[in-house]
Amino acid sequence: MYRSDLEKVHPALPGLAEGLARGRVGRRDFLRTATLLGLSAPVAYGVVGRITGTGMLPAAHAQGQRGGVLRCSMNIKDCADPAIYDWSEKGNIGRQVIEPLVMLGSDNIARPWLAEGWEASEDLKTWTFRLRRGVRWNNGDDFIADDVIANFTRWLDPATGSSNYGRFASLRGPEDGDPMLDNAVEKIDDHTVRFNLRVPDLTLPENLTDYPALIVHRRFAEDGANFVENPVGTGPFLLREFAIGETAVYEKRDPAEYWGDEVFLDGIRYIDHGDDPAASLAALASGQVDLLFRLFSIDQVPAVEGLPAMRLYQTVTAQTGVARMKVTEPPFDNPALRRAIQACMDRPVLLELGNQGYGEPAEDHHVAPIHPEYAVLPPLEQDYERAGALLAEAGYPDGLDLSIDCVAQPRWEPTTCQVIAEMLRPAGINLAVNIMPGGTYWDRWLTAPFGFTSWAHRPLGVTVLNLAYRTGVPWNETSYANPEFDRLLDQANGTLDVEARREIVAELERTLQNDAIIVQPFWRSVFTAGSDKVEGFQIHPAEEHHYYRTWLRQA
Amino acid sequence: MVIFLLKRFGFMLLTMFAVSVILFLVLEINVDTLASRVLGQFTTEEQRRLWLEEHGYLRPIWVRYGEWIGDMLRGDFGWSTRFNEPVAEILWPRLVNTAILGVCVFAVMVPLSLVSGILAGMREGSATDRSITFVSVLTTSVPEFASAVLLSSVFVFALGWLPGTSGMTDGWDWRQMVLPVMVLTLYGFGYVARMMRASMAEVMQSPYIRTAVLKGLPYRRVILRHALRNALIAPFTVIILQINWLLSGVIVVEFFFSYKGYGALLLEASLNTDIDVIQACALIAVVVAVGTQTLADIGYTYLNPRIRFT
Numbered sequence: 001m002y003r004s005d006l007e008k009v010h011p012a013l014p015g016l017a018e019g020l021a022r023g024r025v026g027r028r029d030f031l032r033t034a035t036l037l038g039l040s041a042p043v044a045y046g047v048v049g050r051i052t053g054t055g056m057l058p059a060a061h062a063q064g065q066r067g068g069v070l071r072c073s074m075n076i077k078d079c080a081d082p083a084i085y086d087w088s089e090k091g092n093i094g095r096q097v098i099e100p101l102v103m104l105g106s107d108n109i110a111r112p113w114l115a116e117g118w119e120a121s122e123d124l125k126t127w128t129f130r131l132r133r134g135v136r137w138n139n140g141d142d143f144i145a146d147d148v149i150a151n152f153t154r155w156l157d158p159a160t161g162s163s164n165y166g167r168f169a170s171l172r173g174p175e176d177g178d179p180m181l182d183n184a185v186e187k188i189d190d191h192t193v194r195f196n197l198r199v200p201d202l203t204l205p206e207n208l209t210d211y212p213a214l215i216v217h218r219r220f221a222e223d224g225a226n227f228v229e230n231p232v233g234t235g236p237f238l239l240r241e242f243a244i245g246e247t248a249v250y251e252k253r254d255p256a257e258y259w260g261d262e263v264f265l266d267g268i269r270y271i272d273h274g275d276d277p278a279a280s281l282a283a284l285a286s287g288q289v290d291l292l293f294r295l296f297s298i299d300q301v302p303a304v305e306g307l308p309a310m311r312l313y314q315t316v317t318a319q320t321g322v323a324r325m326k327v328t329e330p331p332f333d334n335p336a337l338r339r340a341i342q343a344c345m346d347r348p349v350l351l352e353l354g355n356q357g358y359g360e361p362a363e364d365h366h367v368a369p370i371h372p373e374y375a376v377l378p379p380l381e382q383d384y385e386r387a388g389a390l391l392a393e394a395g396y397p398d399g400l401d402l403s404i405d406c407v408a409q410p411r412w413e414p415t416t417c418q419v420i421a422e423m424l425r426p427a428g429i430n431l432a433v434n435i436m437p438g439g440t441y442w443d444r445w446l447t448a449p450f451g452f453t454s455w456a457h458r459p460l461g462v463t464v465l466n467l468a469y470r471t472g473v474p475w476n477e478t479s480y481a482n483p484e485f486d487r488l489l490d491q492a493n494g495t496l497d498v499e500a501r502r503e504i505v506a507e508l509e510r511t512l513q514n515d516a517i518i519v520q521p522f523w524r525s526v527f528t529a530g531s532d533k534v535e536g537f538q539i540h541p542a543e544e545h546h547y548y549r550t551w552l553r554q555a
Numbered sequence: 556m557v558i559f560l561l562k563r564f565g566f567m568l569l570t571m572f573a574v575s576v577i578l579f580l581v582l583e584i585n586v587d588t589l590a591s592r593v594l595g596q597f598t599t600e601e602q603r604r605l606w607l608e609e610h611g612y613l614r615p616i617w618v619r620y621g622e623w624i625g626d627m628l629r630g631d632f633g634w635s636t637r638f639n640e641p642v643a644e645i646l647w648p649r650l651v652n653t654a655i656l657g658v659c660v661f662a663v664m665v666p667l668s669l670v671s672g673i674l675a676g677m678r679e680g681s682a683t684d685r686s687i688t689f690v691s692v693l694t695t696s697v698p699e700f701a702s703a704v705l706l707s708s709v710f711v712f713a714l715g716w717l718p719g720t721s722g723m724t725d726g727w728d729w730r731q732m733v734l735p736v737m738v739l740t741l742y743g744f745g746y747v748a749r750m751m752r753a754s755m756a757e758v759m760q761s762p763y764i765r766t767a768v769l770k771g772l773p774y775r776r777v778i779l780r781h782a783l784r785n786a787l788i789a790p791f792t793v794i795i796l797q798i799n800w801l802l803s804g805v806i807v808v809e810f811f812f813s814y815k816g817y818g819a820l821l822l823e824a825s826l827n828t829d830i831d832v833i834q835a836c837a838l839i840a841v842v843v844a845v846g847t848q849t850l851a852d853i854g855y856t857y858l859n860p861r862i863r864f865t
Binding site for chain 1: 637638639640704707711712715717718719720722724810811812813815819823825826827828
């Protein structure tokens, strides 16, 4: 592909390719940004190969065997409304039937899916998405622009309560509670949609990969807004049975009806083994399931390694947990106290004790080293002298008593809280760890003064910053409100050049560190395990289950 | 006898009433949590208040209690927030599953423990007695959560003989029942066997047994005709009361083996603050506890004329 061809796709691409050639832009950065700007993933891989001589096309799809039902152990929660999905498990229940416009591969790179491609204007405020033709809903309707518009209209209605309300803030008014802008999503023709953004946003395609952005049928709301009772979708499987806490059963859809390649599996069956991690492992060991959603704790890794005919899957992610302080709640409205708490942390030790060393230390700003725009800041060091001075400044020269809320499972979360408590003790801060069962903590994760919240993997650093730290968005659990931070974030969202963006992100990282709203101990690796009968499955950094190429080896 | 029955029955109702009041107060006093649970995490306080008002949660507590207990008595257990279904739809099948598990456990445990208890009690201090006592003390002192892990690591992970979970997702499978029944039997067996042994030993020392032996009756006949009938009275109560123990035991065992029963339901509901389900499960537990107690009292009175009330 020549320079002029690249320019046709997006004016910024030639410069990006040059950056790649000179080594200013990393291979991953290039792939990510190029695919975001509308270059298809295979072409982007090809460009990388030509420029740097290290082509890395994903391995050609191995020919699989048809047939068999894949059985997977996973919690089955209420999955009625995809717009308000808030767990990866819910996303996996949905995504076998309903599909996203843009798909995030297990290599953390976005690919066109129901959208065939897209172009962005130079100022990144107008995006034109071309929808794939020949996609049929399993009720017989054609997939058209109206479907996309209906989804966006629902997501951006504050009454829906969708986290997409924060994700696509550039399509609505700036204030919390503002409705979608009038011509934000414009139908050009049946297979073309144009997005007119209020502010530039680079992350639009990436945001379309997240689990609440699975596309439902245009009449979803009128037909009862219940996906499990009325599972209309474009995907390769049909939902046949669904019972919360028990099972979800899928059957392969007639391949002639499905737009993509024929899938190998005859069906999928999710089985809920409850909240005891030992149960799902026992089910795997005795061949009752072929795959686990997740190994809930690292302690299970040796157990899996000891089993015959098993495969262990692992990948480093941007999954993390944050001990976040609510800046509107005393005593956490006192920045000196928050900084004192941060100063007590020894991050490598936190990683070692909290997650047995599987992952990378984090730096209290929620941008991961695997994110393209990650900027390296000076490492944070444990400093009790500084902590003492800050405590005195905060008005607690003799220390104080605090308590942190956290979930009981997965275990690394309470363990990490306990390590944090131990590290605070020498400074005179007594931290009580209040361990709550899962359901209870999630009732109050937005209101607890001090709580430990786990965050899922997001492909771009700015995505989480938009979701959790922008003023007034629904998932802003710290109640952080900093106009300067919001302004910088808008700027980062509109900056295409990876290096220019990294500079802004460095500023964002410094701002977050300085405002000291979270203690973020580490980035985690995720694990799962499956029988070696399962072929063509890849662990996904966001724990998404894509069974398009998965097949079962039959004896 | 009639007065006794009425008394027991009245006492039973009083206990249930007291427990239901406590239950209601504990679970429903904090209505805010309930609202956020039902409406989701992103709702405003105003939305929650409106919902509470609409669903009558802002009325005086005794009015709500009266309504609630009325619904319960009519078999309307409310709505499960976790399963998004009426509680009754989930609860009854789960109770049936637990009843099946319970019947299996009793079918194995009762004969096993009675026979061992009798064998041990027949000759106090013999080698048989000592080994049976040793085994029953050992199994009773290992809690279910430990024996479940132990048995599953042996039979599932090491030997691979038995399925690791008992969800019955592909229909009924007796192999999936083995481990849960084994764990519960191990725990209950020792206690019943020890009671049987004590009762048997006591009877064996009573004068009429000595008389029977001395007058030359065959030993077999002494045991079956004379000793057993009297020795079985005390263990009968214990066995009935084991149903109560079983109710707590199934919580651990069903959760561990993901058997879809009442115990797992109660635990899941508690973990997810599914208030209506917790209330219904707790009420069932009270009914079973008080009911078995009454049954044991009546049965004991019937079997043992010495304490029969008039």
